[in-house]
Structures are given as structure tokens and as C-alpha cells.
Amino acid sequence: MDVKRDSADAHFSFVKDWVEKKARRHLMRAQKRKGFGWKRWSKRWLYEDLKLFNNYRVKRDGPLPKVVPAR
Numbered sequence: 001m002d003v004k005r006d007s008a009d010a011h012f013s014f015v016k017d018w019v020e021k022k023a024r025r026h027l028m029r030a031q032k033r034k035g036f037g038w039k040r041w042s043k044r045w046l047y048e049d050l051k052l053f054n055n056y057r058v059k060r061d062g063p064l065p066k067v068v069p070a071r
Helices: 003-030 042-051
Strands: none
Touching: 003 042
């Protein structure tokens, strides 16, 4: 695996986790509670019942270019 691609996957995973955290926080604040609801709602519930989007895909168009073309 290319190091740059692994790094992109790690950053993308960070964003996905951040969105889930924001959804959990919103649900807790709507109930006037503190925290994020880690014990209250499972990931399965968030993605299956609440229909939080989970079909993320990183588009890969072959090998990465070694040099970006000049404009």
C-alpha cells in the first residue's frame, strides 16, 4: 500500500468518526443531557435505525501522480 493512500484513509476515518460524534452530541442536547451518549446508543442503532449515512467510499483513479501538472 502507498503511504499517501494510507494517510488519506486515516484522515477520512477521522472525519467519519467526527460526524458520528456530532450526531450523538446533537441527540443528547435535544434531550437536555450532557455527554455524547456512547452507552445510550449503539453504532448499529445510529446507522440502521436512524439512517446515519455509512456508505462512504474513497474514489481511487489508479496510481497517484508523482508530480502535479503545472497550470
